Amino acid sequence: MKDIQVGLIGFGNIGAGVVKLLRENAAVIRAKVGAGIIMKRIADLDITSDRGVVVDAGVLTTSVDDIFNDPDISIVIELVGGYEPAKSFVLKAIEKGKHIVTANKALLALHGSDIYAAAVRKGVEVQFEAAVGGGIPVLTAIKGNLAANHFSSVFGIMNGTCNYILTRMTQEGADFADVLRAAQELGYAEPDPTFDVEGVDTAHKLAILASLCFGTRIDFKKIHTEGISNISGLDVKYAAQFGYRIKLLAIGKHVDGKIEARVHPTMIPLDSPLADINGVFNAIRLTGDFVGPVMFSGRGAGQNPTASAIVGDLIGLSRSMKAGAGRRMSPLGFLDDTIVTIPVKPMADIISKYMLRFSVLDKPGVLGGIAGALGTYGISIESMVQTSHEVDDSAPVPIVIMTHKAREGSIQKALSEIDQLDIICEKTSFIRIEDNLE
Ligand code: HSE
Secondary structure, three states: OOOEEEEEEOOOHHHHHHHHHHHHOHHHHHHHHOOOEEEEEEEOOOOOOOOOOOOOOOOEEOOOHHHHOOOOEEEEEEOOOOOOOHHHHHHHHHHOOOEEEEOOHHHHHHHHHHHHHHHHHHOOOEEOHHHOOOOOOHHHHHHOOOOOOOEEEEEEEOOHHHHHHHHHHHHHOOOHHHHHHHHHHOOOOOOOOHHHHOOHHHHHHHHHHHHHHHOEOOOHHHOEEOOOOOOOHHHHHHHHHOOEEEEEEEEEEEEOOEEEEEEEEEEEEOOOHHHHOOOOEEEEEEEEOOOEEEEEEEEOOOHHHHHHHHHHHHHHHHHHHHHOOOOOOOOOOOOHHHOEOOOEOOHHHOEEEEEEEEEEOOOOOHHHHHHHHHHHOOOOEEEEEEOOOOOOOOOOEEEEEEEOOEEHHHHHHHHHHHOOOOOEEEEEEEEEEOOOOO
């Protein structure tokens, strides 16, 4: 069989990884496909910088049209990132009858519907394993070997940068800003690292995962999204004291005809399998009605793991082309006309346990004021720690309360009332707790 010719748009860190992998592992790829996968053209505005990889003469171009108009190129890899011009490039490649492989979670989370519809009309495939969990083959598993299940939940640590930062804050008491810089230097962070630390990147990935698991299209704007930039060393310390670790968790649940889709710092029990996922590692835990809980973990960011997922998609497409198969499956796994709309539960209606950290003046009646407001909103206290000041009597002291399960709307109302009290020295911090990750 003739070799498969591919084109790459966007020659950054990940693109260089793809070129390196196709070259270094050419023999094993050929042995598995029965043909070579050849990087025919690479388009980027910068074709002179050294990316540390060997590129054959005549491959680099500044014109994407050299890829679109090349009839030998059957697969286009989009690694431009962001919304535009990435979306236009993908739609143009589809219009030209080319299959798409992309790592662009932002694009799929917000504009997936348009892209999938165009691909379906044209009879080409869109593969995006690298968009979620870096090198972890979770999307392929959901669409493939786990496809027989109804899924009730999907939980995950899906941002390598945040997990790296939280791990070093937990293990070394490291400072947030220093660790973020290290994550950027290691090539984990997005070009705009606020997407990482404010939870947006994780929410993009949750939108994709929840769509695949629950057979729906999640409106990205309905995903409640909070990042880790407000997590302090004190939060990490108190969480550990109560037997928990703080992780930035993506949570998707399909319960009673509604979906919970939220991203926020979450306390999980120290003995939970997700609590031991550290550094750049990601983990995704799914529960299917027949398979039960399944967990995937691996490197969630970085050049080599992401290249592994992209080339895995290239191999899958190449095998189908070799077998003469047409389009193998719909982009979301579900047939296109079976995708349904499932309402996303408002955040005020979710039920959770909480750790509340108050900063208060150490004087009579303080605890009564807090407990009274919690009681008014039906919030029951499970346990509590108060640390007294060591030196200065007038300095604020922390009171940390663990609640029983409560409605988020009630917590918000109680805290906004409590934060008005003159005994409160700074805005109260609260972290949601997930004791049961199924
Ligand atoms: N910036 C992302 C992360 C890269 O840190 O996980 C992979 O999407």
